[in-house]
Amino acid sequence: GESVGLHLPTLSVQEGDNSIINCAYSNSASDYFIWYKQESGKGPQFIIDIRSNMDKRQGQRVTVLLNKTVKHLSLQIAATQPGDSAVYFCAERSSGYSTLTFGKGTMLLVSP
Amino acid sequence: DSGVTQTPKHLITATGQRVTLRCSPRSGDLSVYWYQQSLDQGLQFLIQYYNGEERAKGNILERFSAQQFPDLHSELNLSSLELGDSALYFCASSVEDGGSSGNTIYFGEGSWLTVV
Numbered sequence: 001g002e003s004v005g006l007h008l009p010t011l012s013v014q015e016g017d018n019s020i021i022n023c024a025y026s027n028s029a030s031d032y033f034i035w036y037k038q039e040s041g042k043g044p045q046f047i048i049d050i051r052s053n054m055d056k057r058q059g060q061r062v063t064v065l066l067n068k069t070v071k072h073l074s075l076q077i078a079a080t081q082p083g084d085s086a087v088y089f090c091a092e093r094s095s096g097y098s099t100l101t102f103g104k105g106t107m108l109l110v111s112p
Numbered sequence: 113d114s115g116v117t118q119t120p121k122h123l124i125t126a127t128g129q130r131v132t133l134r135c136s137p138r139s140g141d142l143s144v145y146w147y148q149q150s151l152d153q154g155l156q157f158l159i160q161y162y163n164g165e166e167r168a169k170g171n172i173l174e175r176f177s178a179q180q181f182p183d184l185h186s187e188l189n190l191s192s193l194e195l196g197d198s199a200l201y202f203c204a205s206s207v208e209d210g211g212s213s214g215n216t217i218y219f220g221e222g223s224w225l226t227v228v
Contacts, residue, residue: 036219043114043202043219044155089155098143098209099168100217102155 012109019080021106023073023090030092034100035064035075039086047075047088077108085110115139116220118203124226130191133223137184137205143167144186145206145217146178150199161186162209193227200224 013019025033031052036044048059050066050073057064063076073090087107091100115138125131137144146158148171157170161180172178175193180186190197204219 034217043116043221045114046216046218049216097168098162098206098215098217099145099157099160099170101157104154 009104010107010109012111013080015080015082015110015112017080019075019077019084019108019110021075021077021088021090021108023075023103025071025073025090025092025103027092027094027101028071029094031095032093033064033066033073034091034093035062035073036089036091036102037084037086038089038105044089080108080110082110082112084108114218114220116203116205116218118201118220118223120223121221122224122226124228125193127193127195127227129193129227130189131193131225133188133190133201133203133225135186135188135203135205135220137186137203138218141205141207141218142184143206143209143215143217144180144184145204146172146186146188147202147204147219148199149202149222155202158188167209190225193225195227198225198227 034049035047038044050057050064061078065074087105089105091102117136119134142163145160148156158172159178160168164180178188200222202222204217206215206217208215
């Protein structure tokens, strides 16, 4: 079936760098996308979302970019901090449905 | 703190046994979702309830069942447990049933189930 997937399983960056986590999706009916952060032993924490009628949305130190042409989603984290170390999941929801389909996750490791 | 409360946080039980995981959604949220997270399968959607009624079903085994009560809390029942059922089980909640963008789904901290 259709799924959401991530290109990189692990991303290692230095503190202060900008991080980019990528996600590919295959369901053209998806109209809503979310990024979650999951720290060890905790539940997924909502970071930022974007609707399919947008191509960019900014939050505090985070930006999500959506390219519907190539079905690609990215999460940019500015001035990455050690506290940003976690697994990041992209998730998509199809129009008319409430459930989320998650990608496999990318581990972000931030070195001081 | 997401506002979604799950109990117990950790549970160890033997194969063949039955357990019940409990979830209290965020105040005001009518939808409750259950997800299973294992190392090899990632986050898998199990089932969703909205205002007491089953709304959507995912990869939930027949040995598993769930319900949402009038006070909106939910329970996930896992029976005839197998070693492969060891996983982290998450409950999540949202205000609406979905079908509209922007209905943020918030997750609890999860219940660690170990089957030995």
